[in-house]
Amino acid sequence: MTVTLQLAQLVAACHWIGQQGWAPATGGNMSVRAGEGVCLLSESGKDKGSLTAADFIEVDIASGQAPSGRKPSAETGLHTLIYRLFPEAGAVLHTHSVNSTVLSRIEKGTALRLQGYEMQKSLSGQTSHLDSVAIALFDNDQDIAALAARIEDWAQTHSLRYGFLLRGHGLTCWGRDVQEARRHLEGLEFLFNCEMQRRLLERS
Ligand SMILES: CSC[C@@H](O)[C@@H](O)C(=O)COP(=O)(O)O
Ligand SMILES: [Zn+2]
Numbered sequence: 001m002t003v004t005l006q007l008a009q010l011v012a013a014c015h016w017i018g019q020q021g022w023a024p025a026t027g028g029n030m031s032v033r034a035g036e037g038v039c040l041l042s043e044s045g046k047d048k049g050s051l052t053a054a055d056f057i058e059v060d061i062a063s064g065q066a067p068s069g070r071k072p073s074a075e076t077g078l079h080t081l082i083y084r085l086f087p088e089a090g091a092v093l094h095t096h097s098v099n100s101t102v103l104s105r106i107e108k109g110t111a112l113r114l115q116g117y118e119m120q121k122s123l124s125g126q127t128s129h130l131d132s133v134a135i136a137l138f139d140n141d142q143d144i145a146a147l148a149a150r151i152e153d154w155a156q157t158h159s160l161r162y163g164f165l166l167r168g169h170g171l172t173c174w175g176r177d178v179q180e181a182r183r184h185l186e187g188l189e190f191l192f193n194c195e196m197q198r199r200l201l202e203r204s
Helices: 003-020 076-085 098-106 118-122 144-157 178-203
Strands: 029-033 038-042 056-060 091-095 111-115 132-138 163-166 170-175
Touching (some): 003 029, 003 038, 003 056, 003 091, 003 178, 029 056, 029 076, 038 076, 076 091, 076 144, 091 178, 098 163, 098 170, 111 178, 118 178, 132 144, 170 178
Parallel strands (some): 132 163
Antiparallel strands (some): 029 038, 029 091, 038 056, 091 170, 111 132, 163 170
C-alpha cells in the first residue's frame, strides 16, 4: 500500500479516535511508517480529532529529527522507539481515554492482565479467551528520552506486544499497518472498559 493511502487511513483513524473521545483537548499522537528510516508524525499541540494530511511531519526514525524544522509530537521518542524495536510495525496510535488513564493508576503492577474475554481475539495472534494477555504498564515521565530508555530496557527481557500503558496518561499501541493498529486500539479499549466495569462491580 502506498504511503499516501496509509496517511489517508491514518487521518481517518484520527477523526474516529476524536469521535470516540480518546483524544481530548490536544491529547494523543499518531504516526505511520513512511519508507526506509522515516515516519510521518502528528504535529505537536494540535487537536488530533481534526487533523489533515498536512498536519503530519516527516521524522527520521534514528535521530527523531524533523528535517522541515516543524515540531512533531512531544512523544516522538516513543514512536521512533517502536519503529526501531519492531521492524514490522507500520503505524502507532497514542490515546488518552478515561479507561486507560484510570485503570493504569488503579493497577499497581508492571502489567495489566486481560483474561477471560472473547475480545482478546481482536489482538493479532490471540486465539482463546483462556489465555492471558499482559499489557505492559510503565510509570509516566515528562522526560520522554528517559521513558523511552526505560521501555527499551524492559523490552530486552520481556515480551512487548500490541501496546503499553503509561500510568495516569494513556495507551500507545501499534500494528503492521493503520488497519491493524486501529483494530488493536479498539479491541484494547473495549477490554479496558470491561476490566474497569468488572473491577467496579466486584468491589460492591
Ligand atoms: C493535553 S497535553 C498531552 C501531551 O502532553 C501529550 O501527552 C500528548 O499526548 C500530546 O502531545 P503532542 O505533543 O501534541 O503530541
Ligand atoms: Zn500523551
